[in-house]
Amino acid sequence: MKTKLLIAKGMNPEWAKLNLRSQITRSWSWLVGCCLLVGWQAGAVGTWTRINADPPSWVSRMALLSDGTILAQMNGSQSWQRLTPDGQGIYINGAWSAVASSHDSRTFYASALLKDGRYLVAGGEYGTGGTNAEVFDPVANSWTKTPQALVGFGDAQGEILPDGRVLVSPVGWNPYPAFVSVIYDPLANSWSEAQASINYQNECTWVKLPDDSILTVDDDSTVTERYIPASGQWIVDASTTVNLWDLANHELGPAFLLPDGRAFFLGGSGHTAYYTPSGNNNPGTWAAGPDIPSGYVATDAPGAMMPNGKILCVVSSKTSHNPVYFFEFDPVANSFTQVASPTGGFTDGQTISDKMTMLVMPSGNIAFSDTGSHLWVYQPDGSPVASGQPTINKVSWNTDGSLHLTGTLFNGISQGASFGDDAQMDSNYPIVRFADGSGNVYYGRTYNWSRTSVRTGGAVVTTECAVPAAVFDGPGTYSMQVIANGIASNPVTFYGPVWVDFNYSGFFQFGDYSFPYSTLPQGVSAIASSFSGGTIAINASTQPSTGHESVPYTISTPMTIISVYGPSTIGQ
Numbered sequence: 001m002k003t004k005l006l007i008a009k010g011m012n013p014e015w016a017k018l019n020l021r022s023q024i025t026r027s028w029s030w031l032v033g034c035c036l037l038v039g040w041q042a043g044a045v046g047t048w049t050r051i052n053a054d055p056p057s058w059v060s061r062m063a064l065l066s067d068g069t070i071l072a073q074m075n076g077s078q079s080w081q082r083l084t085p086d087g088q089g090i091y092i093n094g095a096w097s098a099v100a101s102s103h104d105s106r107t108f109y110a111s112a113l114l115k116d117g118r119y120l121v122a123g124g125e126y127g128t129g130g131t132n133a134e135v136f137d138p139v140a141n142s143w144t145k146t147p148q149a150l151v152g153f154g155d156a157q158g159e160i161l162p163d164g165r166v167l168v169s170p171v172g173w174n175p176y177p178a179f180v181s182v183i184y185d186p187l188a189n190s191w192s193e194a195q196a197s198i199n200y201q202n203e204c205t206w207v208k209l210p211d212d213s214i215l216t217v218d219d220d221s222t223v224t225e226r227y228i229p230a231s232g233q234w235i236v237d238a239s240t241t242v243n244l245w246d247l248a249n250h251e252l253g254p255a256f257l258l259p260d261g262r263a264f265f266l267g268g269s270g271h272t273a274y275y276t277p278s279g280n281n282n283p284g285t286w287a288a289g290p291d292i293p294s295g296y297v298a299t300d301a302p303g304a305m306m307p308n309g310k311i312l313c314v315v316s317s318k319t320s321h322n323p324v325y326f327f328e329f330d331p332v333a334n335s336f337t338q339v340a341s342p343t344g345g346f347t348d349g350q351t352i353s354d355k356m357t358m359l360v361m362p363s364g365n366i367a368f369s370d371t372g373s374h375l376w377v378y379q380p381d382g383s384p385v386a387s388g389q390p391t392i393n394k395v396s397w398n399t400d401g402s403l404h405l406t407g408t409l410f411n412g413i414s415q416g417a418s419f420g421d422d423a424q425m426d427s428n429y430p431i432v433r434f435a436d437g438s439g440n441v442y443y444g445r446t447y448n449w450s451r452t453s454v455r456t457g458g459a460v461v462t463t464e465c466a467v468p469a470a471v472f473d474g475p476g477t478y479s480m481q482v483i484a485n486g487i488a489s490n491p492v493t494f495y496g497p498v499w500v501d502f503n504y505s506g507f508f509q510f511g512d513y514s515f516p517y518s519t520l521p522q523g524v525s526a527i528a529s530s531f532s533g534g535t536i537a538i539n540a541s542t543q544p545s546t547g548h549e550s551v552p553y554t555i556s557t558p559m560t561i562i563s564v565y566g567p568s569t570i571g572q
Helices: 013-036 520-530
Strands: 047-050 059-064 070-074 080-084 095-098 110-113 119-122 133-137 142-145 157-160 166-169 181-185 190-194 206-208 214-217 224-228 233-237 255-257 263-266 272-276 285-288 303-305 311-316 324-330 335-339 357-360 366-369 375-379 391-397 403-408 431-436 441-447 461-466 476-484 492-496 498-500 535-539 560-564
Touching (some): 059 366, 110 157, 110 166, 157 206, 255 303, 391 476, 391 492, 520 535
Antiparallel strands (some): 059 070, 110 119, 119 133, 133 142, 166 181, 255 263, 263 272, 272 285, 366 375, 403 461, 431 441, 431 476
């Protein structure tokens, strides 16, 4: 029997490639699952694929950078690697490359991707970073220590605020009580003390709500509170209807904002709970969810809300964090379905759940790591939820040759992955992907997002985007998409610029950056013949930049003309 792989229009090639394996294995997985999941809700589930190139060591932390690459820490050390997808944008064929080493080692700590695309890490339950924080600049490939904060960090929790600052709950006792929080200002490169949380935030999980408030269930209790960024205050919220904590080990599971607007918490007790926000500073409402099957619990374990709206999660027994079991939770069906582990079977005994991490990738798949020195990709079944799809309204050029994008839902509908105070691996920011007619894929680095929120609905949001070198270099037709939480917008047509340099005198003139046209009429002719509606970019790095077109000069084809790196004069 032959199996034919069909790639639907608009399908990400990584999804298509993994889907072939899914077709072959799903029947067997379903048969085994029916035997093992008696009494549980069964349903279609995703499939695992191992990334072809193993990382140099165990990946203890992953972060999605705004250029679509994955920054990965090796074994809690100072060593970091970067996973770059292949030329078709496929991560399973990606390549690893070393980046600069951080100043400190750290395991279980606060982190956040800043609005300018840099990456903040703070504290650490283990390692040398417990009282320190530092920032990675992916453009400069360098780490810079921040000034010392007023309080010692521990396995801290972090959350980016609407103004781009980062709230961190230190979970450190010296010199202040552990429920004191601090705020990092990336523009001023400074720390300030925030209002203390009402109760201890050790091992707590934070969830960002659509009103930008931050919800948490306090340590070893049913008490909940929210941080209100507008006032800088913590307020008491409603109590949970069930206990979510493992009271013996002081552990809680991951939590997520769902597509329907509720928050969902997986408990270290084995219970789960839904929270419905009030939308203002009044308390929300809690309702019990289904217990995790077979008495399993979510203690110090990762999870990820997939683009299809379901949650991939790791659970274990009450007595040990190993072996672990994998489940999908469907909030629509209000039920769990067990899925196979990456290595086969229904358990993973390689490591404890504490050392596992998940990340929602731009491809829509979930990256998963354990201590086996492998990285795995989980491909969800079904389609992304429509309510999470970004929309591109307008694309315009900035004077430095970058792009200004306007649209909706650039920040997604959730934070993506969750682990609690031991790890934060968000993906609620825009990733911009370009694809040419030959299947080549390029990612642009985004920065200066107008919002850091989630679930912004029809509100207009913006981002700046550095154009990838291959696209920036010269004329060409591309499809452009904005991706948030692994969900891609519908593509829009984008034209790489036709380059003109009034000071260029070279023999070869092709209209690209290296061999530009020397006159505006040449650029206009290229646009008119192949790229109607495209852009002429005048390279004004050499001054004066002056064209000598006859005046008046008529342009009858729609186009945009920009001057990059300085001013230009046309028609003199």
